[in-house]
Each structure stands twice: as structure tokens, then as C-alpha cells.
Amino acid sequence: xxxxxFALCISIxxxxxxxxxxxxxxxxxxxxxxxxxxxxxKIDNFVAKENTDYNAKFSFVEENYNxxxxxxxxxxxxxxxxxxxxxxxxxxxxxxxxxKSLIKxxxxxxxEWTIIDGYQVNFETDSHxxxxxxxxxxxxxxxxxxxxxIARDFNGNPITDGTGEINFKYEIDxxxxxxxxxxxxxxxxxxxxxxxxxxxxxxxxSNIRVCLxxxxxxxxxxxxxxxxxxxxxxxxxxxxxxxxxxVDIDIVHGVKTKHDNIxxxxxxxxxxSAVAEEELYQFTFTPILKNGSKGDSIKKDMxxxxxxxxxxxxxxxxxxxxxxxPPYNVxxxxxxxxxxxxxxNNYVQNIIKIFDDQNNIVYDSSxxxxxxxxxxxxKVRGNTSTVExxxxxxxxxxxxxxxxxxxxxxxxxxxxxxxxxxxxxWLLLNCGNQLNELGGFSIENTxxxxxxxxxxxxxxxxxxxxxxxxxxxxxxxxGIYILCEAVTKGNVSETTPSVQSRCxxxxxxxxxxxxxxxxxxxxTFKTHINQEVKYMEYTFKYPDSDDLIQDGGYxxxxxxxxxxxxxxxxxxxxxxxxxxxxxxxxxxxxFALWTVAHDLMHVSDQYGSNMFIYKKDSSxxxxxxxxxxxDFDSAFIGNLDEEHPRGLCFHRSxxxxxxxxxxxxxxxxxxxxxxxxKSKENIxxxxxxxxxxxxxxxxxxxxxxxxxxKRFGTDQVQxxxxxxxxxxxxxxxxxxxxxxxxxx
Numbered sequence: 001x002x003x004x005x006f007a008l009c010i011s012i013x014x015x016x017x018x019x020x021x022x023x024x025x026x027x028x029x030x031x032x033x034x035x036x037x038x039x040x041x042k043i044d045n046f047v048a049k050e051n052t053d054y055n056a057k058f059s060f061v062e063e064n065y066n067x068x069x070x071x072x073x074x075x076x077x078x079x080x081x082x083x084x085x086x087x088x089x090x091x092x093x094x095x096x097x098x099x100k101s102l103i104k105x106x107x108x109x110x111x112e113w114t115i116i117d118g119y120q121v122n123f124e125t126d127s128h129x130x131x132x133x134x135x136x137x138x139x140x141x142x143x144x145x146x147x148x149x150i151a152r153d154f155n156g157n158p159i160t161d162g163t164g165e166i167n168f169k170y171e172i173d174x175x176x177x178x179x180x181x182x183x184x185x186x187x188x189x190x191x192x193x194x195x196x197x198x199x200x201x202x203x204x205x206s207n208i209r210v211c212l213x214x215x216x217x218x219x220x221x222x223x224x225x226x227x228x229x230x231x232x233x234x235x236x237x238x239x240x241x242x243x244x245x246x247v248d249i250d251i252v253h254g255v256k257t258k259h260d261n262i263x264x265x266x267x268x269x270x271x272x273s274a275v276a277e278e279e280l281y282q283f284t285f286t287p288i289l290k291n292g293s294k295g296d297s298i299k300k301d302m303x304x305x306x307x308x309x310x311x312x313x314x315x316x317x318x319x320x321x322x323x324x325x326p327p328y329n330v331x332x333x334x335x336x337x338x339x340x341x342x343x344x345n346n347y348v349q350n351i352i353k354i355f356d357d358q359n360n361i362v363y364d365s366s367x368x369x370x371x372x373x374x375x376x377x378x379k380v381r382g383n384t385s386t387v388e389x390x391x392x393x394x395x396x397x398x399x400x401x402x403x404x405x406x407x408x409x410x411x412x413x414x415x416x417x418x419x420x421x422x423x424x425x426w427l428l429l430n431c432g433n434q435l436n437e438l439g440g441f442s443i444e445n446t447x448x449x450x451x452x453x454x455x456x457x458x459x460x461x462x463x464x465x466x467x468x469x470x471x472x473x474x475x476x477x478x479g480i481y482i483l484c485e486a487v488t489k490g491n492v493s494e495t496t497p498s499v500q501s502r503c504x505x506x507x508x509x510x511x512x513x514x515x516x517x518x519x520x521x522x523x524t525f526k527t528h529i530n531q532e533v534k535y536m537e538y539t540f541k542y543p544d545s546d547d548l549i550q551d552g553g554y555x556x557x558x559x560x561x562x563x564x565x566x567x568x569x570x571x572x573x574x575x576x577x578x579x580x581x582x583x584x585x586x587x588x589x590x591f592a593l594w595t596v597a598h599d600l601m602h603v604s605d606q607y608g609s610n611m612f613i614y615k616k617d618s619s620x621x622x623x624x625x626x627x628x629x630x631d632f633d634s635a636f637i638g639n640l641d642e643e644h645p646r647g648l649c650f651h652r653s654x655x656x657x658x659x660x661x662x663x664x665x666x667x668x669x670x671x672x673x674x675x676x677x678k679s680k681e682n683i684x685x686x687x688x689x690x691x692x693x694x695x696x697x698x699x700x701x702x703x704x705x706x707x708x709x710k711r712f713g714t715d716q717v718q719x720x721x722x723x724x725x726x727x728x729x730x731x732x733x734x735x736x737x738x739x740x741x742x743x744x
Contacts, residue, residue, distance in 0.1 A: 075109060077102060118150040118158030121166050121185075121201065121208040124334070128173040128214040137167055139198055151204040162205040162553070169198045172214055175243070175289075179215035180329040182343040183208060186522050186553045205553045206522075211331055211343075218244045218287040218295040223266075223323040226304055226475035233281060233302055234323070236266035244295070248286040253279055261288075278305040278477075278707050301391060303711045305477040308470055312357050313700050314409065315470040316428065316483060321349040321373040323474050326395065328380045330387050333519055333535075341383040341517050349373035352397060354405060354469075354483075357697075362408035365399060375400040383517050385430065385633060390712050392479055395428040402491065405483060409467045421501040425486045432468050432480030433708055435691060435722045436632040439730075441466070442690035443600050443683060444629055447593050450678035457589050460504045460616070462490070462628055468694060470704060479708040480701075487511065487612060487630065489542045503542070503627065506617040510562045511541035511627065514611040523549055525563040528570040529658065538566070541612065561618060569624060573661050583667075586624045591658060592671035594626040599676075600683065600733050601635035636729045673742040680734050684727055694719065 073089040073096055075082040088097040096109065123131050125147060132143035135156035151164025158164070172178065183190050185208035187201050201208060219237040226233050239247070249260040251269060260267070271281070280303050287295035309315065320326070328345035351373055354363040365376035380386060382394040397405075402422035407413050412421045431437055444463045451458040466484035470477070489511065490500035503511055518524045518537035523545040530536045540548065548556045569585035572578070594611075612627030662668040694701055698719050709716035717725070 118160055119164060119204045119207055121149045123147040123210045125212050126214055128176045129212055130171045132169050134167040162203060164204045165200055165202045167198060167200050176214040176216055180211050180213040182211045184520055184522060185209055186549050216296045219285055219298055222298060222325055224300055224325060224474060225323040226302055228304060228306060228475060230270060231304060232268055232270045234266055234268045243289055244287045245290045246288045248288060250284045252282040280711060303477040305707055308477050308704055308707050310359060311700050313470055313697060314357050314467060315355050317353045317472045318378060319351050319474055324348050326378055326380045339384055339516060340387045341520055342380060342386060343520060345380045347377040347379040350376050350378050352376045356408055363405060389430055392430045392712055394430040397426040399424045406465055406467055410465060420491050423491055425488050427484045427486050428471060429482040429484055432482045433705055433716060435726060436635050437482055438691050439687060439726045440601055440629055440632040440635055442687045443597050446679045446683050446686045447597055447675055450675050457587060462503055477711060479711060480704050487541055503614055505614055508618040510615040512538045512562060512613050513541055515539040521545060523553060527567050528574050588667050589671045590626040592668055593675055594629060596672050596675050597629045602733060603635045636726050669742050676737055683734060684730050
């Protein structure tokens with residue numbers, strides 16, 4: 001917990017034991033600034049004198065309406081706790097009296113108090129930003145500087161009925177500007193009151209986290225595009241002309257360098273001397289301030305690659321409105337753990353065109369109108385994989401109308417209920433330079449086909465379909481991507497209502513995720529499974545959490561229904577002994593299929609493996625079903641590592657997978673063993689068939705891999721090497737599972 005200005009002081013004075021003139025005069029009282037650690041006040045650097053009475057006075061250096069005098073005082077002498085009936089402390093005045101008879105060594109005073117009851121709003125910031133809070137909407141009063149506030153009603157009283165608010169303003173040091181501004185928690189968000197510079201968060205229904213950081217960069221909202229015909233690049237950005245005098249531009253391409261200094265934008269760089277078919281250009285923009293100093297630089301790498309653009313390979317071309325690059329900010333987990341994610345990843349309008357491998361256009365969101373940016377928008381998506389992508393971010397596309405973007409490659413419109421595959425949301429995953437996604441989806445298909453034909457799960461188990469493509473963003477070559485379906489509610493077919501695509505759930509169904517990145521979501525819930533791994537919580541994929549918040553949040557009927565359903569299942573599942581009634585809640589075979597898939601892939605990213613749970617509808621007839629496997633970044637590695645030898649998720653997982661509980665469930669054991677036995681002979685052959693399209697494009701794919709490696713400065717394993725590595729991995733895993741059966 002961070003305190004910006006507020007401090008609590010203790011004045012400690014020792015009193016004379018007697019009035020003899022021979023006794024020395026007492027030392028003046030000493031004052032200490034103390035720090036807050038959670039709800040505890042600690043003073044560790046004070047050494048008391050023996051045979052001396054001490055009087056401690058707690059006082060506030062500056063008024064702070066979130067706290068009061070400590071509710072309780074704990075006293076320690078040489079580390080030993082002293083009974084509270086041996087000293088006197090007044091809650092009302094903050095006075096503490098310690099008798100000299102107790103002072104037999106080092107004195108330590110610990111004050112404890114509770115925060116005023118009410119939803120707490122924590123502001124996380126840096127040293128260049130200062131927050132000031134108003135207790136009411138009377139902005140003529142002097143605000144209080146702090147980084148913590150309590151939700152209050154119009155009269156300034158703490159309130160927890162969901163209608164509370166905070167009113168605040170902030171100041172930023174000179175030569176700095178706002179960078180990240182983000183709110184997480186259930187509320188109506190942040191809004192500015194007119195143009196006063198005062199902000200309000202209304203209808204606060206939970207504890208709120210607000211992140212605001214500053215930056216010293218004076219160029220923002222970078223727009224960039226390339227022109228193949230003229231071999232040129234054009235850039236523009238927003239700049240504060242009252243501070244910035246000019247901009248230095250340094251360009252590196254191959255062994256050549258160039259330096260420019262400009263005083264106006266846009267800026268266009270033409271490379272008439274380029275000879276390479278693919279050439280990487282590295283641009284660095286450094287603002288020169290009017291006071292002669294330099295601002296923080298912006299770097300942008302771009303590549304022209306005519307051979308990749310017209311390769312015998314499908315491609316996606318995205319042109320954003322005004323060439324604005326999709327923005328986002330990086331934010332860290334507040335617990336300080338390893339994971340990072342993105343926020344403020346807002347959509348930008350764009351035109352998306354898709355071409356087949358013969359350079360025929362098969363989809364155009366603008367229908368040929370080059371100024372129609374209203375029918376598609378795109379934003380950056382992902383968590384750590386995007387943050388650490390070195391500029392190769394993943395994206396989410398949202399169309400104005402439902403379309404099946406994969407139909408030109410998969411011919412799904414000719415299948416039964418083909419219109420069911422139309423959707424508005426599509427993904428461009430940044431992992432097209434590897435085969436892990438195909439390997440994971442292939443295994444799922446093989447295991448699904450091993451189910452009995454009469455099994456309902458075989459029909460309902462959804463495996464995403466995808467197509468490898470090249471991506472050009474404003475003509476900049478971004479590498480090989482995977483155009484893929486998103487984990488969203490399935491679209492019921494208009495021609496065949498019984499057929500659904502994607503997650504096979506109804507309008508009143510659910511998709512939730514046991515999510516390691518729950519800390520950036522506004523609505524979550526915890527169950528028994530989240531107790532051991534405390535940083536995991538369930539988040540919503542469907543219905544949308546924002547809709548649930550607007551309709552009651554924690555009291556919303558749908559929120560209560562699905563959270564209670566999972567909790568009820570777990571109450572039976574984790575009973576000792578296990579209560580067989582848990583079977584009324586879950587499809588055991590779906591969890592078995594999910595587990596076997598992870599055993600075969602040996603996914604080492606245990607808590608980032610995207611464990612989705614579906615429920616087809618809100619009736620008692622549907623059961624909780626383990627969802628599709630997803631996120632294979634860490635799959636197909638490690639089974640030759642001596643430290644982690646050929647193990648199975650089944651044998652090493654925590655409660656995250658529910659596996660610890662399932663280990664003693666005969667039905668689950670039989671299902672896992674049966675699914676594996678029926679599919680093991682087909683796993684490797686099915687993988688070879690599944691990658692058939694890339695196999696037929698091996699030379700083209702390898703050339704694209706080489707170009708991408710040059711674009712991002714990485715080493716790249718060629719196609720056949722990746723194929724052999726995954727095949728070998730699967731053969732080792734299959735042999736291991738054969739030797740270590742699933743039987744109890």
C-alpha cells in the first residue's frame with residue numbers, strides 16, 4: 001500500500017522517575033516518521049532506556065480521512081509480547097503510557113487499525129503524478145493528497161450499496177505527460193467533470209484499482225505506412241509544439257544509415273538505392289526540446305517484402321484509418337508475480353482484405369470502397385505472448401456483419417449448416433512461425449474422434465479451425481500469422497438450427513475461464529479450486545462481464561447461477577470421502593479428454609493453459625464441460641529434460657486441473673485410459689495429415705520463415721525440423737503413457 005504525503009508520527013518522551021536534583025534532565029522527546037505496511041504500523045528503530053516511563057503520542061502529520069488513531073496497540077520488549085493490561089492506550093486521543101517497570105530491553109510499538117468500512121480505491125502511480133481527493137462534490141474545499149480513497153455518498157459518508165463515488169484530480173510534474181490510465185473493478189468507470197480537470201468514478205460496487213503513469217515522450221499516436229511502388233515509408237504523430245523544437249530521425253537499413261532532422265510532419269522516407277527484395281528498416285524518432293534537451297525516443301521497425309506479399313500463400317492486408325497503429329499499454333500484475341498483460345488496447349477502424357494463394361481477393365470488408373472503414377475494426381490482444389513479441393502482436397478483428405473468413409480455405413459453406421460458421425469476431429495469432437497450434441488442434445481432433453459416435457460430447461466438443469496467412473499492416477510485413485476462430489459463443493445455423501459452430505452453447509449458456517490474468521478483469525469469482533493457487537479466479541467469456549456488471553454485478557442472476565453451480569460441484573467433489581453427486585454437475589469424459597490432450601502435449605505453462613468450462617444452458621439437463629484446449633506456446637518441449645522427464649500433467653498437476661481429485665475416481669481413470677487407447681495409433685498419422693496444406697507449401701513456408709526471422713531478428717527452425725521434432729515428441733509421450741497406464 002503506497003502513501004504519497006500522509007504520514008503518522010509518534011512523539012515518544014521519557015519521564016523522570018523521581019525529582020531528585022541529582023538525576024539528569026530527561027532527553028527531549030523524539031519524533032519518528034512511520035510507514036504503513038498493510039494495516040500495521042511498525043517502529044523498529046527505537047531503543048528505550050531502562051527504569052524510565054514513556055509516554056507515546058500518536059498524531060497525524062496531515063489530515064487523512066481514510067484512517068483514524070490505531071484501534072489497538074501491541075507492545076513488545078526484546079521481541080516478547082506484553083499483555084495489554086500492563087499498559088494504557090487511549091483510542092480517542094492516541095495516547096500510550098508505558099510504565100517504567102516494563103522497560104527491560106528494546107521497546108517495539110505496533111499499532112493496528114482497520115480501514116474505514118467502504119469500497120477502497122487504490123491508485124497506483126509513479127513519483128511524477130500526485131492525486132488529490134474531495135470528500136464530496138464541493139470542489140471549493142481543500143482536497144487531500146493520497147493514493148487511497150473510500151467510496152462515499154454525496155454527504156461524504158462511506159457507503160457500500162453500489163452507489164458510492166470518489167472525486168479527484170491529479171497533477172503531473174513539468175515535462176511529463178499521462179501515459180497509462182486504466183481502471184479495474186466494478187464501477188461506471190472514470191469520467192471528467194466538464195473540462196475542470198476533476199474526475200469522478202461513480203457507482204462503485206467493489207474495490208477499485210486505478211493505474212496512472214507518466215512518460216517523458218513528446219511524440220504519441222504514431223501512424224505509419226509503407227508504399228511498395230515508391231519504396232517509401234510515411235510517418236505522423238501527435239506532438240506538443242510548445243515544448244518540441246524538432247525531431248531527429250535515424251534510419252538503419254542493411255549496412256546503410258541516414259539521419260534527418262525535421263520540424264514538421266508528416267515525414268516520408270524514400271529509399272531509391274534499395275536493391276534487396278526484402279529489407280528491414282529501423283527508425284528511431286527523438287524529440288529535441290526547445291530547452292535543448294532530448295525527449296524519450298520512439299522506435300519502429302518496418303519491412304518491405306514484395307516476394308512475401310506475392311508469394312504462393314494466403315495473406316491478410318489490413319489498412320487502418322489514418323494509418324494509426326492499434327494502441328495498448330503494458331501493465332504488471334499487482335501482486336508482483338511474473339505475468340504481465342495489456343490494457344487500453346482500443347479498437348481502431350480498418351479495412352481488411354484477404355487473398356488466397358493465387359492472389360485472388362476472397363474478402364474485402366469495404367466492398368471495394370477505399371474510404372469505408374466502418375465495417376471492421378482491430379485491436380491488439382493477448383497477454384505475455386504479445387508483450388514479449390518484439391513488435392509482432394496478436395490481434396482481434398471485429399466485423400460489423402457476420403462472415404466466415406475461413407470459408408474460402410475450408411469450403412465450410414458447402415457443409416451441413418455452413419452459415420453457422422459466420423461470426424463477427426476473428427483472431428490473428430502471432431504464432432504462425434511454429435506448428436504448435438496445428439499440433440494441439442490435431443490432437444484434439446484425434447481424441448474427439450475416439451469418442452463413441454453416440455456420445456453427446458463428440459458432437460459438442462469444439463476444436464477451433466484456422467488458416468496460416470501472411471499479415472501486412474499498412475503494407476508493413478508483420479510475418480506469418482494464424483487466422484483463427486475465437487473462443488466465443490457459437491452461432492446457431494439459420495438453415496440447420498441443430499448445428500452450431502465454435503462453443504456449442506445457447507443464449508442462456510456460459511463460458512468461464514480459470515484465469516491467471518483475472519487481476520485485470522472487472523468481474524470474477526473464486527471457488528475451492530482457487531484456494532491453493534490463490535492468484536487464479538474464474539472470469540467470463542460469455543456472457544460479457546460488462547453486461548453482467550450493468551445488470552447487478554455480484555447480484556446478477558447469471559453470475560450467481562454459474563458461480564454457485566461450480567461451487568456446488570466442488571463441494572461434492574472435494575468432500576471426504578468424495579460424494580458421488582458431483583457426477584450430476586460435470587461431464588467427466590470432457591475433463592478426461594482435456595487431460596489426455598495435455599498429457600500428450602506436455603504443456604509446461606500449467607497456469608496459463610486457458611482452462612475453459614462451458615455450460616450449454618441454464619437448465620439442469622446440461623453439465624459443466626471442460627472446454628477446448630488453447631495456448632500451446634509451451635507445448636511439445638521438455639520430455640527429454642532430466643529434471644522433468646517424460647512426465648504427464650496427470651501425474652504432476654495441482655488442483656488447477658481438478659486432477660488431484662480425479663486420481664481416485666474410477667470413471668475418470670477409465671475414460672482417460674479409454675480415450676488414449678482408442679486414439680494412440682492415429683495421433684502421429686493424424687498430425688501429418690493435419691499439416692498437409694503446409695507440407696504442400698513447404699518451400700514457400702520456409703522462405704517466409706526466413707524473411708520473418710530477418711524482420712524480427714530471431715533464429716527460425718525450418719518446417720521439416722519442426723515436423724520431426726513434434727513427431728518425435730509425440731512418439732516419446734505415447735510410449736511413456738503406454739508404460740505408465742492411467743489405472744489407479
